[in-house]
Amino acid sequence: MIACSSEKSPETEVTVVPKIEASGTNAHYIGNRAPLLPSALIKLPVGAVQPEGFLKEYLVRQKNGLTGNLGEISAWLQKTNNAWLSPDGTGEWGWEEVPYWLKGYANIGYITKDQAMIDEAMVWIESVLNSQRDNGDFGPVLMDGDHPDFWAKMIMLYCLQSYYEYSQDQRVIELMTKYFRYELTVPDGEFLEGYWQRLRGGDNLHSVLWLYNRTGDEFLLDLAEKIHQNTSNWTGRDLPLEQVRNHREVRDGGEVPDWYRDQVDWHNVNHAQAFREPAQYYQLSKNEADLKATYENFQIIREHFGQVPGGMFGSDENARPGYADPRQGVETCGMVEQMNSDEHLFRITGDPFWGDHAEEVAYNTYPAAVMPDFKALHYITSPNMVLLDSKNHHPGIANSGPFLLMNPFSSRCCQHNHAQGWPYFIENLWMATPDNGVAASLYGANKVTVKVGDGTEVSIAEETNYPFEEEIRFTVNTPKWVAFPLYLRIPAWAKAAKITINGEEVKDGISGIGFAKIQREWKDGDRVTLSLPMEIASKRWEKNSNSLSISRGPLTYSLKIREKYIKEESDKTAIWDSKWQQGADTQQWPSWEVRPVTDWNYSLVVDEDDLASSFEVMKGKWPASNFPFTLEEVPIKILVKAKRIPEWQLDETGLVGELKDLPKTSAEPVEEVTLIPMGAARLRITAFPELKQ
Known part of the structure; x- marks a missing residue:
């Protein structure tokens, strides 16, 4: 414990802790109930966090873009003959698309207090609440082959939980209780049978534990055990090959490598969403091996397919041994x-x-997956991609078809599911802590209203242009003096972070991952400033041709490539399974090719022993649009020397050539190029080829 020096305010204590321990029980928000492990952090109800700055602008663009208009154009969301609106659960449209979309659409309504969006969401929610059958099942009557299909209902449970947080409507508790009693009666041989639902059982488990924490019904713990036992084995290593469920393809017809049997599935969405299941079960099992398995799952896919910047991995749809270049991507x-x-x-x-x-x-990765106006998106986004068109790029990417084109009607899963990204992120900017405090867990401009300490409701305004800015400023508004701990996350990249309160420095030299815990009796108007100095850093991806990436603080940087947008007719360029409502005006929802106008085949000339000497950081004005994720409006750039590699061209599949085929030297003259934040670059080179000086 490091207390403040004697000349500082005696009621303030600042300590640095590596993590928030799961001990104690928050008195104001629902966390885990015994016998579950205590919650380390607790989600605040939807609407408690109000976004500002570009996070607010994102929700506005989603509302005016695809998310807000899918109900009028997507065939799966049409109300005629929709099984989600049918009294008997039958209809042509009734699988994952409605709840995928509703997860984000309804929550944007709750967060922004948009009554029209809330009213539209209630059309679907009321139908779901009124759909429960005598046996406890609800919604569409779905089958996965010869077995009941529980997958789409796992998503709808998320929607119901958010609605309950917003409304406290007890019908949600009643429906979920009856539904989970029904699930407990389904024989194991019929339960979670089939591909998607067996792999994604962790979502079902999450909802069961959520309900248990609110009702304490002990049968829910039995159901939690049943779900885990019937979910795919995400703790498994060295599995029999037949248990690795997804489509398998090895480059050049080679043998499946031994390490491929260390994950039960390599489908990119399955992995991103289901690798956490052992950690979810750990809350009940209390077996450290379960928690360890989730961390290992995260590392295993990145070891073999994630040796790239941006945080994701090169799976395309299904990760394929032999295909791990930065041109491989991930679904939205x-x-x-x-x-x-x-x-x-x-x-x-x-x-x-x-x-x-x-x-x-x-x-870094997500912003460039969608058009800036949020009216089109594409299926696959990669760290290195220099052409987005309507051509088929298989086998360069795993998928056959126009999967790189920005299209509002294609990729029906992503078309609907992308809606959750920003509203869920915003909801988790702050979390309650077991000691009746609050943690700034993710950073971005916002205002949170939260109960702390003795139950006093306070608001904290967070002003910042982070991740483009180094300072984050907090102002506490409280009706009275109140004691509570305020936790500030210290990112792993941070060096010499500093905290001031009301202009007085209370802690400096904070480095490395952790939380700064400020224990204090707070008064109205107290101001806290967290300074996170951002330095240029480089990373060599040794397993990916020793390629180089550049970051500054939380942002990774890509080569600035001037982009030319070419309008295409969506109904003529959509993926084969795309569907839109009769009467939808496809002319109002065009697709876009994005083509490079400037050279892209550069590698960087840098002194890795003295990075600061190789780069010049250029800071500009914050954009009037409040939207920094475009080439024209990004508020920060980096200048660096580079050389072209003439041999680096598009290959026979129409994709940027693979790094492994490139020379390590270039006779081209040294030029100055511009790097911009990766999220603003829809065309980008982010993993630069090795260039021996």
Whole structure:
């Protein structure tokens, strides 16, 4: 424990802790109930956090873009003959698309207090609440082959939980209780049988534990055990090959490597969303091996396919041995599910590692997966991609078809599921702590309203342009003096972080991952400033041709490539299974090719022993649009020397050539190029080829 020196305010104590321990019980918010392990961090109700700055602008663009308009254009969301609105659970449209979309759409309504969005969401929620059958099942009557299909209902349970947080409508508790009693009666041979639901049983487990924490019904613990036993084995290593469930393809017809049997599935979304299941079960089992398995799952896929910047991995749809170059990508679904998993794991473990990673994906990989106006997106996004068109790039990427084009109708899973990314991230900016405090767990401009200490409701305004800015400023508003701990996450990249309170420095020299815990009796108007100095850093990806990436603080940087946008007709360029409602005006929802206008085949000329001498950071004005994720409006750039590599061209599949085929030297002259934050670059080179000086 490091207390403040005697000349500082005696009621203030600042300590640094590596993580928030799961001990004690918050008196104001519902965490884990015995016999579950205590919650390390506790989610605040939806709406408690109000976004500001570009996070607010993101929700506005989602509302005006695909998320807010899918109900009028997506065939799966049409109300006619929709099984989610049918009294008997039958209809043509009734699988995952409605709840995927509703997860984000409804929560944007709750967060922004948009009554029209809330009213539209209630059309679907009321139908679900009124759909429960005598046996306890609800919603569409779904089958996975010869077995009941529980997968789409796992997603809808998320929607119901958010609605309950917003409304406290007891019908949610009643429906979930009856439904889980029904699940307990389903024979194991019929339960979670089939591909998607067996792999993703952790989502079902999450909802069961959520309900247990509110009702204490002991049968829910029996169901939790049943779900875990019937979920795919995410703790398994050296598995029989037949237990590795996904489509398998090895480059050049080679043998499946032994390490491929260390994960039960390599589908990118399955992994991003389900690798956490052992840690979820750990709350009940209390077996450290379960928690360890989740950390190992995270590392295993990155060891073999994630040797790239941006936080994700090169799976395309299914990770393929022999295909791990930075031109391989990940589905937009995979990004938002990874962010959701990080947020879950942050609450379970109290480990700030998961906060760092959620920010890495949210601020680097995810923004470029969608158009700036949020009216189109593509299926696959990669660290290195220099052409987004409507061509088929298989086998360069795993998927056959126009999977790189920005299209509002394609990729039906991502088309609907992307909606959850930003609202869920915003909801987890703050979390309650077991000692009746509050933690700034993720950073971005916002205002939170939270009960702390003796139950006093306070608000904390967070002003910042983070991750583009080094300072984060907090102002506490409270109706009276109140004592509570305020935790500030210290990212792993931070060196010499500093905290001031009301202009007085209370702690400096904070380095490395952890939390700064400020224990204090707070008064109205107290101001806290967290300074996180951002330095240029480089990383060599030895397992990926020793490629080089550059970061500054939480942002990774890509080569600035001027982009030319070419409008395409969406109905003529959509993926084969795309569907839109009759009467939807596809002309109002065009697709976009993005083509490079400037050279992209550069590698960097840097002194890795003296990085500061190789880069010049250029800070500009904050954009009037409040949206920093475009080439034109990004507020920070980095200048660096570089050389072209003429041999580096598009290959026969139409993708950027692989790094392994490139020379290590270049006779081209040294030029100056510009790097911009990765999230603002829809065309980008982020993993630069090795260039021997």
